[in-house]
Amino acid sequence: VDALASRVSGFAGRVWKIGADDPRRVLHGLKVGFALALVSVFYYTRPLYDGVGGAAMWAVMTVVVVFEYTVGGCVYKGFNRATATVSAGAVALGVHWVASKSSDMFEPVTAAATFSRFIPTVKTRFDYGVTIFILTYSLVAVSGYRVDALVAMAQQRISTIAIGIFICLAVCLLAFPVWAGQELHRLTARNMDKLAGSVEACVEGYFAEAPDDKRQSAAPLASATNTKAEGYKCVLNSKASEDSQANLARWEPAHGRFAFRHPYGQYKNVGAAMRHCAYCVEALSGCIRSAEAQTPEPVKRYLANSCMRVATRCSAVLREASSSITAMTAPRSLDFTVAEMNTAVQELQSEVRELPSKVAEEESAQLMDAVQLF
C-alpha cells in the first residue's frame, strides 16, 4: 500500500509540475471546457435541438476535434475542416448527379484521397483536411439517393460546423491566445542561449579542473556547470517541434510584432544551423570525455587561454544573435563580435602550429630544473 501511495503521490507531483511549469496548459484545458459549454448552451436554447443524433452533435464534434493548443493549430484544423467538408460534399453531390449512383466512384475517390496524404505538401498542410474529405465523401455517398434531401442536409451540416469552428476560433483567439509563431520565436532564442551556455561551460569545465584536493569542494559548482553544458542536447532533437510550429505558424493572422508574411521558414534555417553547431558541441564533448586522460598537462596548460578565449567569443556571438532575435532588431555589433571570434580562432591555430616546439622547450626547461635540483 505504501508503494502504491508513493507511486500515486509521485505521479501527482509530476502532473502538478507539468501544470506549474506552464500554467497555459491548465488554461488550455479550461478553454476547451468553456468552448464546449458555449456550444452546449447555444444548442440548449435553440428549438432545433433534438437529441444526440441532431445538429448539436456536429457542433460539439467540431469543437472537440478543431480546438488546438495554439492559434495556428486551431486555424489550420478549422480551415481544413471547413474546406474539406464543403469540397467533399460538392464532389460527392456532383458524382451523384452525374452517375445517378455514386458507388462506382466510391473506391477510386477514397483511395486517391488516402494516397494523396503521402505527398509531402499535402501531408504538412492538408493532412487533416484529407481525413475530413474522405469522411464527408463517404457519408454522402453512403447516405442514399435523393439529391434534394442531401442538399438540405448539407446546408444544415455546414452551418453547424461553421458555428463550431467560429466558437473555437473565438475562444482560442480571445482568451489568452497561445501563438505558434511566438512559441517558435522564443524556442529559437532560448535554444541559442542554451547553445552559447554549453559551448562555454563545456570548454571551461575541461580546462578549469581543480587539482584533486580542491575537487571535492567544487562538486556542487561542477554539477551546475554540467547542467549548463548539457543545454545543447535540447537543440539536437528540436527539428520535429520546430517544423510543426513553423507549419502551424503560417496559418496565424498577424499578431503583435509578427506581421502577415512573417518569414517563419527562416526559423527552420536558423534551427538547422543551430543543430549543426550542437552536433559539433556533441562531438567536442565526446572527445573531451574520452581524451581527458590522454592530453599531457603542459599541452593543456599551454592551450588553455586561447581555447577559453575562442569559447567565450563564440558564445558571445551566439548570445548577441539570440538577444537580437528576442528584441527583433538588427544586431548592431554582431560583425565586430564575429571578427573578434575569428581573431581568437586564428590565434588558437597559430598556437597549435607552434605547439611541438613549445612543448619541447618546456620539457627541456623542466629537465634543466630537475638537473639544478641536484
Added chain:
Amino acid sequence: VDALASRVSGFAGRVWKIGADDPRRVLHGLKVGFALALVSVFYYTRPLYDGVGGAAMWAVMTVVVVFEYTVGGCVYKGFNRATATVSAGAVALGVHWVASKSSDMFEPVTAAATFSRFIPTVKTRFDYGVTIFILTYSLVAVSGYRVDALVAMAQQRISTIAIGIFICLAVCLLAFPVWAGQELHRLTARNMDKLAGSVEACVEGYFAEAPDDKRQSAAPLASATNTKAEGYKCVLNSKASEDSQANLARWEPAHGRFAFRHPYGQYKNVGAAMRHCAYCVEALSGCIRSAEAQTPEPVKRYLANSCMRVATRCSAVLREASSSITAMTAPRSLDFTVAEMNTAVQELQSEVRELPSKVAEEESAQLMDAVQLF
C-alpha cells in the same frame, strides 16, 4: 500555359515517384477504399439503415478515422477509440445518474481530460483516446435527460463502432499488412548501413583526392561518393520517426519473428547511439570541408593509411552489426572486428604522436633533395 503544363507534369512525376518508391502506399489507399466499401455494403444490406444520421454514420466514421498505414497504428487507434467511448459513456452516465443533470460536471471533466494530454505517458499512448473520451462525454452530456434512452442509444453506438473497428483491423491485418515493428527494424538496419557507408566515403573522399589533372575524369565517381558520404544525414533526424514507430509497434500482436514482448524500446537506444555516431561524422565532415586547404600535404600522406584503416574497420563493425540485426542473430565475430578497430585506432594515435618528428625529418630530406639538384 507551357509553364503550367510543365509544373503539372513535374508534380505528376513526383506523385508517381512517391507511389513507385513504395507501392504499399498505393495499396494502402486501395485498402482504405475497400474497407469503406465493405462498411457501406454491410449497411446497404441491413434494414436498420436510415440515412446519414443513422447508425451507418458511426461505422463509416470509425473506419475513416481508425484506419492507419501500419497495423500498430490501426490497433492503437481502434483500442483507444473503443475504450475511450465505453469509459466516457460510463462516466457520463454515472455523473448523469448521480447529479441528475451533468452540466455542473461538464467543464471540470473536459478541462481535466484536455489537460491530461500534456502528460507524456498519456500523450504517447492515449492521445487519441482522450480526444474520443472528450467527444463522447460531451455528446452524452449534451444529449438530454432520460437515462434509459441514453443506455439504448449507447448500446447501438458501441456495437456500430465495434463493427467499424473490426472491419478496419480485418482489412489492415489480412490484406498485405504493414508492420510498424518491421519498418522500425528495417529502418535501424538501413541507417546503420548508411552510417557505415558514409564513415568510409567521408574519409576516403578526403584522402583519395587525385591530383588536379586527374580530378576532371573522376567527377562522376566523386558525386557517387558524395551521395554515399551524405548518408549519415538520414540518421541525424531519425528520432521522431523511430519514436513514433516504436510506440506503435508496442500495440502489434506477435508476427513473423517478432514475438509478443519484442524489445522495441531497445531500438530507440540503438537509434540514439547511431545518432551520436552521426553527430561525430557531421563534425568530422565539417572539419574536412573547412580544413582542406590548411593541412600540409606531407602530413596528409603520412596519416592517410592509418586513417583509412580506422575508417574501414569502423564501417566493418557497423556493417557487421547491421547484418546481424537484419538476420536477427547474435553477431559471431563482432568482438573480433571491434578489437581490430581498436588496434587501428591505437596505431593512428601513436602515428599522430610521432607526427612532429616525422614531418621534420621529411622536410629536411626534401631540403637535401633540393640542395642536391644544384
